[in-house]
Amino acid sequence: MDVFKKRAGDYDAWYEKRPDLYQSELRAVSKIGCIGGVEIGVGTGRFAAPLGLRAGVDPVREMLRLAPRELDLVEGVGELLPIRAGAYPCALIVVTLCFVKSPEAVLREAARIAPRVVACIVPRESPWGRLYLQLGARGHPFYSKAKFYTVAEVVKMAQGLAPARVVATLFNPPPGGGIEEPVEATVEEAEGAGFACIEFKRRGI
Known part of the structure; x- marks a missing residue:
């Protein structure tokens, strides 16, 4: 991910420039909760640190250098976690x-390292997902590298995991309407949100 190595500061600045979106997303993750956990793809720690996670993993050293030192940070890839x-x-x-x-x-x-997994995405068919797809097609440095998924596709990907609930926010289309409180939603309802978190549990738990 060369773009993240070269533009780690630009990535982190996104949160400063869009405080309402960031706060809406933070509230959605907080509603599900992952205190004491680990964030995979922690980046600069914008979620892990304020939400009380203990650790983070990311393959990009330049991103980890910007993350808060109170996190236990590990350089590694999500497909083969150390x-x-x-x-x-x-x-x-x-x-x-x-x-x-x-x-x-x-x-x-x-699922191997934790009995609970919380996966948050920008649903592809939502107004926000369509916006990011359009920006990516125009050469946006980050969105052009992304492959967006629907909530249903992520549920299907999660073999061995059972979806427990979905929390979603950013139902107001771009440019948004201030900070939004998250709500519990069905998979179908969450497809229209700009940010959706799916809580999974290992089957049998």
Whole structure:
């Protein structure tokens, strides 16, 4: 992911420039909760640190250098995590599946290290997803590298995991309407949201 190496600062600045979107997304993840867990694709720690996670994994050293030092940070890829099985109570994945080579493998690894997995995405068919697709087609440095998925597709990818609930936000279309409170939603309802988090549990738990 050369773009993240070269533009780590630009990526982090996105959150400063769009505080309402960021706060809406934070509230959605917080509603599900992953305290004491690990974030896969932690980037600069914009979710892990304020939400009380203990650790983060990311393949881009330049991103990790910008993350808060209170996090236990590990350089590694989501498809082959350098973490022992069952090490954390929860694994969080925020807008990372769209940038990895094998989202199925990342979900499988997340389930190996934690009994709960929370995967948050920008649903492809939502107004926000369509906007990012359009920006990507025009050469946006980040969105042009992304492959967006529907909520239903992510549920199908998560072999060995059972969906427990979905929390969604950003139902107001671009440019948005201020900070939105998250709501629990069905898979179908969440497809229209700009940000949706699916909580999974290992089958049999």
